[in-house]
Amino acid sequence: MSTDFFKVHQEVLEQAVAAAATRDYWSPYPESPSPRVYGETANEEGRAAFEAYHGKDFPLQLDGATGQFGKEVSPFGIELGIRYPQVPAATLIAQSQAALETWREAGPQAWAGVSVEILKRVNQRSFEMAYAVQHTTGQGFMMAFQAGGPHAQDRGLEAVAYAWNEMARIPGEVTWEKPQGKHDPIRMQKRFTIVPRGVALVIGCSTFPTWNGYPGFFASLATGNAVIVKPHPGAILPLAITVSIARDVLTEAGFDPNVVLLAVHDAGDDTAQTLALDPAVKIIDFTGSSANGNWLEAEASQAQVYTEKAGVNQVIIDSVDDFKSVARNLAFSFSLYSGQMCTAPQNIYVPRDGIATADGRMSFDEVAAGLAQAVAKLVADPARAVEITGAIQNAGTLERIETARKLGLPILADSQSLTHPQFEGAKVQTPLVLQADADNDVIMREWFGPIVFVVATDSTEHSLQLAQRTVIEHGALTLAAYTTDQSVAKQAEKAAERAGVSLSLNLTGAVFVNQTAAFSDFHGTGANPAANASLSDTAYVANRFRVVQTRWHV
Amino acid sequence: MSTDFFKVHQEVLEQAVAAAATRDYWSPYPESPSPRVYGETANEEGRAAFEAYHGKDFPLQLDGATGQFGKEVSPFGIELGIRYPQVPAATLIAQSQAALETWREAGPQAWAGVSVEILKRVNQRSFEMAYAVQHTTGQGFMMAFQAGGPHAQDRGLEAVAYAWNEMARIPGEVTWEKPQGKHDPIRMQKRFTIVPRGVALVIGCSTFPTWNGYPGFFASLATGNAVIVKPHPGAILPLAITVSIARDVLTEAGFDPNVVLLAVHDAGDDTAQTLALDPAVKIIDFTGSSANGNWLEAEASQAQVYTEKAGVNQVIIDSVDDFKSVARNLAFSFSLYSGQMCTAPQNIYVPRDGIATADGRMSFDEVAAGLAQAVAKLVADPARAVEITGAIQNAGTLERIETARKLGLPILADSQSLTHPQFEGAKVQTPLVLQADADNDVIMREWFGPIVFVVATDSTEHSLQLAQRTVIEHGALTLAAYTTDQSVAKQAEKAAERAGVSLSLNLTGAVFVNQTAAFSDFHGTGANPAANASLSDTAYVANRFRVVQTRWHV
Structure with missing residues (x-):
């Protein structure tokens, strides 16, 4: 028996x-x-x-x-x-x-x-x-x-x-x-x-x-x-x-x-x-x-x-308490496994006229630069960086980085090849962070890999509309929003519900938008084109x- | 409020x-x-x-x-x-x-x-x-x-x-x-x-x-x-x-x-x-x-x-205790709402060499005639019959009865037009019961309406195979089997499981194969072509x- x-x-x-x-x-x-x-x-x-x-x-x-x-x-x-x-x-x-x-x-x-x-x-x-x-x-x-x-x-x-x-x-x-x-x-x-x-x-x-x-x-x-x-x-x-x-x-x-x-x-x-x-x-x-x-x-x-x-994952930045912790959290999400995750954020929406922080207003350029600096800091030590980024799985992703670089968009942080201290043949790339305008069609498709667009929008309302429409039309596995305003949080939640995508609010600590926990987080909703x-x-x-x-x- | x-x-x-x-x-x-x-x-x-x-x-x-x-x-x-x-x-x-x-x-x-x-x-x-x-x-x-x-x-x-x-x-x-x-x-x-x-x-x-x-x-x-x-x-x-x-x-x-x-x-x-x-x-x-x-x-x-x-609902007759109660039950199922039910039985499989009953063997012809007689008896009183048959919903079903009648198959019970005692314009038809051979392709499609084929098979094993294959290829909402043999009942259950159709065993009383009860019977399985x-x-x-x-x- x-x-x-x-x-x-x-x-x-x-x-x-x-x-x-x-x-x-x-x-x-x-x-x-x-x-x-x-x-x-x-x-x-x-x-x-x-x-x-x-x-x-x-x-x-x-x-x-x-x-x-x-x-x-x-x-x-x-x-x-x-x-x-x-x-x-x-x-x-x-x-x-x-x-x-x-x-x-x-x-x-x-x-x-x-x-x-x-x-x-x-x-x-x-x-x-x-x-x-x-x-x-x-x-x-x-x-x-x-x-x-x-x-x-x-x-x-x-x-x-x-x-x-x-x-x-x-x-x-x-x-x-x-x-x-x-x-x-x-x-x-x-x-x-x-x-x-x-x-x-x-x-x-x-x-x-x-x-x-x-x-x-x-x-x-x-x-x-x-x-x-x-x-x-x-x-x-x-x-x-x-x-x-x-x-x-x-x-x-x-x-x-x-x-x-x-x-x-x-x-x-x-x-x-x-x-x-x-x-x-x-x-x-x-x-x-x-x-x-x-x-x-x-x-x-x-x-x-x-x-x-595939899908287009998005982050809406409306207002923050401590921008550094926001940037640190997002830089990690951009870098983790070089964005080769179906959940990695790609489009970061920031109002053209900047955001409110506990320390006063930050301009769009300051936010964009801050995100790029957080990435630079995270990958500054290659030995530590490669443990986060891992290696690029296939040549298509390397080519995609090259294609993105040639889009002619302002480069906020360039993708660098890193030498892996243990594996000399490893293909390691740090994130490429580009600036784009909201009406640029390139942000409407998935750029699988370590490719991020910091997108200037007219307002948070515009960011929310753009995010909702993009999920409905192109799909997404994740949506994140940063806001200190309860009414904006509620609007983000409603946009997420209407688009059918999970929302992470104000992640600044040890939880990242890319990650979900079994038995608690549903991965994908089945309600948008990214997953049925x-x-x-x-x-x-x-x-x-x-x-x-x-x-x-x- | x-x-x-x-x-x-x-x-x-x-x-x-x-x-x-x-x-x-x-x-x-x-x-x-x-x-x-x-x-x-x-x-x-x-x-x-x-x-x-x-x-x-x-x-x-x-x-x-x-x-x-x-x-x-x-x-x-x-x-x-x-x-x-x-x-x-x-x-x-x-x-x-x-x-x-x-x-x-x-x-x-x-x-x-x-x-x-x-x-x-x-x-x-x-x-x-x-x-x-x-x-x-x-x-x-x-x-x-x-x-x-x-x-x-x-x-x-x-x-x-x-x-x-x-x-x-x-x-x-x-x-x-x-x-x-x-x-x-x-x-x-x-x-x-x-x-x-x-x-x-x-x-x-x-x-x-x-x-x-x-x-x-x-x-x-x-x-x-x-x-x-x-x-x-x-x-x-x-x-x-x-x-x-x-x-x-x-x-x-x-x-x-x-x-x-x-x-x-x-x-x-x-x-x-x-x-x-x-x-x-x-x-x-x-x-x-x-x-x-x-x-x-x-x-x-x-x-x-x-x-x-659509689907092809089937009945397997292997052996019975009391044939009269079987025939009574089936005749009612044939007649109920003139077979205009997705669950109504259409093909009745009877071994060519007959079946065992408590009163000895019955030949195929005796079984076929017995089913036809049960139908005739059920609809003998038009006033009572119309309450069971109701009226024919649309002209297509009337034409289908005509087409079936012209198939050239032996007619066991002809479909009769009945006069409704209350509604003179009612289109009422009694069941048409035909005899067919198992290799006749006409039985492999749905004949929606009061049209029944008593089908001669080589054996109960043949009936089971035919039923299983027909459900898999053409779909079915119901399968019924009559047998006094536990091993045949088990085979019928296995055939039903493999084909993905619900099975009713030995219905001789007040429950009919056409009927399911909410909260207890699943209607359709979603496992064969008749319903997803x-x-x-x-x-x-x-x-x-x-x-x-x-x-x-x-």
């Missing part, structure tokens, strides 16, 4: 459900990479495990593999040379469908139990995962550990919790008794069975393969679907490790490991499209470009499609399974 | 939420048209109210109306001559968007309270509604009263209950406190606001304008959306009465009555398409043909689209609103 993973993890699952309801801080996965938490040898063991993969076939046996493939290069300059088994799309679909046949019969407790056990084991390998995330995405180590490890695991568990909660609301079997006046009541027995939709596809991105991949992966797995994970060709390792752990747990639990499969492919081929349009694929989770996301939404009509795409779903809410899980009932007289 | 409808109805709402969780029998709206329940004069008053509409302008004031329109003719032969205000689509959209501005601010309690108050008043006018439903859909009076009145109201309340339950799970405001070891914790305040999606469109059908229309109408209204109701041109009155009541309640509650609008139009014009593709329309609920439903799913990509379309949603479940409501959060340090 295999372990009952549901019994093992029931308590944490119930805690997770409760946390998502109260939305207070909660996490079962410590975010500190401290030896006191993860063990004295955890870091070294994780690094060794990561390095052992280099230049070898990744230890994953997939039936039907036609070869080994992999071209990952660390943005820090290391050629990884890891080769993964490559299985044709049609074979993957057939294997997935076959594995689904027993998995679907296992039921919600088994699905949830296996899911949480996978997360537990992924958590135990958080250092290995941190190095894998660092050297595929370009994130600095601390971020790779936290966002790629415990925070991603939190988001995975959150999805399982929502899924479990929804499934647990459906009774297994009930007696239905309808009174008939003086006659005997009509009595029926009804059984409600939760059935998966089918094969689920998770399309990973190159910047947050686990954080953005886990919600869809675990939401689909925990609702009884078989999952094919298709990583971005540039960031395979973190998801390959995850798939490998998942297959181990499935096997131990007595299921076909093919319930979770890995689809490795070369950049630019049609693997993603082929999988996405297969009639057997009933759920797709996608993180990536608007072009690809919109294509999936339009074309993969046989599937439930959940997308996170929210991580995580009921809508994100409730349509991944269906209920089939059988009724009979008793 | 207007009435707090939430407070008034909170208890019934909580009972409804509890009922949907336990799925036992429950209803707050009595299904009996008894004078003891609805009052001694209720029937006469309802009839008088209905008759007062004839040949007049319907008492509904809509701003921007460009004229009055209406061509409804009762399937029982009465020209209704009711004229409704007709407002251009663009005007409706603009009015709806304007009304949304205050409605969206009212919040979940107001939305739910107003919704339940509307239902309460609709319930009080159940007799008027019964006549309105009878003389637009062609349903017999008892069915029009029950399915068009209390049962539709149940389904409406069920949707409100699911919506309320989902919205109530989101806390209004919370404090988030993240420990920082020896340092002070990070404390943030977070406010979560439920925001509607926008303008919702409800596209009604001609056969069940209220039963099929209310779930979407109330799910959208109770989640803060403004709703435009577009009835089928042949069945406007029941929804016009509903809209009129809704606008009264909204006005009393201090809201813009344009939160609920009526879109009346002529058959064959492009009103539905124009409304459906308007960028402001974010939710569409549709009941009707597969062609129109599939078009909406593909084209109205700006909206959440919930559809109920289920009435009602969490998935049906959870994406009709979104959550926008605001966070700040405290």
Whole structure:
């Protein structure tokens, strides 16, 4: 008899459900990479495990593999040379469908139990995962550990919790008794069975393969679907490790490991499209470009499609108490992982005639210069800076910086290449801060990477209108506002509600607009073009399974 | 200060939420048209109210109306001559968007309270509604009263209950406190606001304008959306009465009555398409043909689209105790509202070599003849028959009976025209029961109306395979099976689960496969081509609103 993973993890699952309801801080996965938490040898063991993969076939046996493939290069300059088994799309679909046949019969407790056990084991390998995330995405180590490890695991568990909660609301079997006046009541027995939709596809991105991949992966797995994970060709390792752990747990639990499969492919081929349009694929989770996301939404009509795409994140500066703390907070948000975050702020709206501060008025130019100086200060020490900025994940972002620089806009802070003290091949860039006018169309599109526009507006009212319209037309994952005026705060909140974007007010401390906390902050609203779903809410899980009932007289 | 409808109805709402969780029998709206329940004069008053509409302008004031329109003719032969205000689509959209501005601010309690108050008043006018439903859909009076009145109201309340339950799970405001070891914790305040999606469109059908229309109408209204109701041109009155009541309640509650609008139009014009593709329309609920439903799913990509379309409902006869009770039950299902139900059985699978009964084996021919005889017996007395069959709603169904008759298949029971004792112009037809072979493609499509095929299969296993495949390929809202063999029952259940269709086992009494009970039976699974949603479940409501959060340090 295999372990009952549901019994093992029931308590944490119930805690997770409760946390998502109260939305207070909660996490079962410590975010500190401290030896006191993860063990004295955890870091070294994780690094060794990561390095052992280099230049070898990744230890994953997939039936039907036609070869080994992999071209990952660390943005820090290391050629990884890891080769993964490559299985044709049609074979993957057939294997997935076959594995689904027993998995679907296992039921919600088994699905949830296996899911949480996978997360537990992924958590135990958080250092290995941190190095894998660092050297595929370009994130600095601390971020790779936290966002790629415990925070991603939190988001995975959150999805399982929502899924479990929804499934647990459906009774297994009930007696239905309808009174008939003086006659005997009509009595029926009804059984409600939760059935998966089918094969689920998770399309990973190159910047947050686990954080953005886990919600869809675990939401689909925990609702009884078989999952094919298709990583971005540039960031395979973190998801390959995850798939490998998942297959181990499935096997131990007595299921076909093919319930979770890995689809490795070369950049630019049609693997993603082929999988996405297969009639057997009933759920797709996608993180990536608007072009690809919109294509999936339009074309993969046989599937439930959940997308996170591009957007234009904005900051409204109306009035502040202490400008320095505002600038410090924003400079960190611009620099963190070189703005390669779907949540990074891009357009900073400042009234042309300046803002009020506790120390008197500041002109637009003073605000713009202040922001640029805060960036300069933050990245002044390259050794410290690279830990914040990490490295640039791909050449497209480097080119984008160059394109932005050539827009002809006033440069408030130029993007500098930094030499990484540890990795000489690392592509490190500090933020480019430009000045733009509100009617310049360039600010109406996403400039993914460390590119920021300080935008002169006619007034705060204009800033609010511009922000609202931009979210409605182009999407956004975040909106921030700085104001000491309660009525402006209320207006910002109303603008956010109408545009359908989350608002952060007056962040000046240790919380940044780029960051959200699982179980408390919803990531994305699903109400604007940047994402058609929210991580995580009921809508994100409730349509991944269906209920089939059988009724009979008793 | 207007009435707090939430407070008034909170208890019934909580009972409804509890009922949907336990799925036992429950209803707050009595299904009996008894004078003891609805009052001694209720029937006469309802009839008088209905008759007062004839040949007049319907008492509904809509701003921007460009004229009055209406061509409804009762399937029982009465020209209704009711004229409704007709407002251009663009005007409706603009009015709806304007009304949304205050409605969206009212919040979940107001939305739910107003919704339940509307239902309460609709319930009080159940007799008027019964006549309105009878003389637009062609349903017999008892069915029009029950399915068009209390049962539709149940389904409406069920949707409100699911919506309320989902919205109530989101806390209004919370404090988030993240420990920082020896340092002070990070404390943030977070406010979560439920925001509607926008303008919702409800596209009604001609056969069940209220039963099929209310779930979407109330799910959208109770989640803060403004709703435009577009009835089928042949069945406007029941929804016009509903809209009129809704606008009264909204006005009393201090809201813009344009939160609920009526879109009346002529058959064959492009009103539905124009409304459906308007960028402001974010939710569409549709009941009707597969062609129109599939078009909406593909084209109205700006909206959440919930559809109920055509399907092929099937019955598997394997073995029975008492064939007579089986035949009686099925004959009633064939005859009820002349099969003009999305849930009516069409294909009856019987093994070619017959079935086992408690009284020995019956040959295929005996089973087929037995079903036909049961139909003949049920409709032998026209006065009694017409109360079951009602009248044929539209000419297309009459033509379909003719087309089926000309298929050249053996006729087991011919469809007869009956004279209605009360309404001489009523188009009444008894069921046409044909014999077909399993490999005949005609059984693979929906024959909406009183058309039944008794299909010879190779075996029960063949019947099961055929049923499963047909549901997967062509969709179905119901599947029924008759068997005395536990293992066949289990196989039927597995086939139903894999195809994604609800199963009724061995119905021989007062419950019919066509009928589902709100708060207990899910209508549709959303897992096969006949419908992309289920009435009602969490998935049906959870994406009709979104959550926008605001966070700040405290």
